[in-house]
Amino acid sequence: MNHLNLNIKTSILNPEIIHFETIDSTNAFLLNRNEFKNGTVVLADFQTTGRGRRGRSWLSKPGQSLLFSTLLTGLPPGINLHGFTFATSIGVTRGLQEFAENKPINVKWPNDVLLNHRKVCGILVETKTSGNLPQKIVVGVGINVNQPPEFFSGELRFGTSLFAETGRKADRIKVLKSVIKEIDKAFADFLKNGFQHTITIWKQLCPYIGKEITIDTGKSKQTGIFRDVNDEGALVLETGNKIRTYFAGDVSIAKEKAYAPGN
Numbered sequence: 001m002n003h004l005n006l007n008i009k010t011s012i013l014n015p016e017i018i019h020f021e022t023i024d025s026t027n028a029f030l031l032n033r034n035e036f037k038n039g040t041v042v043l044a045d046f047q048t049t050g051r052g053r054r055g056r057s058w059l060s061k062p063g064q065s066l067l068f069s070t071l072l073t074g075l076p077p078g079i080n081l082h083g084f085t086f087a088t089s090i091g092v093t094r095g096l097q098e099f100a101e102n103k104p105i106n107v108k109w110p111n112d113v114l115l116n117h118r119k120v121c122g123i124l125v126e127t128k129t130s131g132n133l134p135q136k137i138v139v140g141v142g143i144n145v146n147q148p149p150e151f152f153s154g155e156l157r158f159g160t161s162l163f164a165e166t167g168r169k170a171d172r173i174k175v176l177k178s179v180i181k182e183i184d185k186a187f188a189d190f191l192k193n194g195f196q197h198t199i200t201i202w203k204q205l206c207p208y209i210g211k212e213i214t215i216d217t218g219k220s221k222q223t224g225i226f227r228d229v230n231d232e233g234a235l236v237l238e239t240g241n242k243i244r245t246y247f248a249g250d251v252s253i254a255k256e257k258a259y260a261p262g263n
């Protein structure tokens with residue numbers, strides 16, 4: 001373990017980050033320890049048991065991706081924690097822009113970032129309350145940076161990396177600086193202007209609203225028109241003459257490559 005100073009100006013996240021070559025999971029690390037302050041960022045070159053959404057694993061090879069988690073504590077009571085999820089995907093989308101070489105980069109509900117309509121980043125938010133300690137939230141981010149196109153086969157076939165889309169290897173630390181700066185801004189914006197404001201910005205980065213999608217909740221699958229993300233952050237789906245809302249699920253977009261449940 002060592003410290004790495006990103007030398008960037010931030011207001012919430014600590015630019016002096018904790019770096020591991022190998023760790024089980026950066027999310028697990030921050031969730032299971034209480035000595036770290038609000039804004040701590042932990043980065044790993046490799047995770048032995050990287051966690052994905054909905055109990056899946058997040059696979060990576062050493063040094064090819066950005067695997068990091070940020071810790072938030074001491075949050076105002078009543079805050080809608082989903083705001084951090086939406087803010088993170090806004091920050092990642094903006095932070096990756098300069099590395100995307102004019103390929104479209106956008107968000108997919110609830111918290112994926114797609115490059116050229118394939119998943120380039122996954123976000124996993126986990127929370128913990130223990131005894132009298134204040135609630136803490138850990139936002140884990142996995143960004144595929146330098147994986148070659150052939151990495152994305154089999155169950156990973158709907159994923160992509162910056163390198164696979166642009167043909168250029170990127171400097172991971174440069175990408176990290178850019179993404180951390182933008183996540184920091186998006187967090188500050190959320191804390192200042194609130195949840196609905198963050199949802200409004202998020203929707204501007206989502207081209208799938210108004211399109212046909214399928215949502216898979218694990219129990220059932222439903223196809224319809226993605227009408228909106230409501231004030232609670234739920235996906236609003238129109239099927240025939242019915243409107244349904246979903247708080248969780250995997251979205252696939254009809255006629256697009258973006259299926260991307262796991263990666």
Ligand code: BTN
Nearest residue numbers: 025027051052053122123140142
């Ligand atoms: C997803 O399934 O889309 C979310 C993937 C989140 C992966 C990141 S990598 C860094 C952090 N540590 C983990 O174990 N998971 C998250």
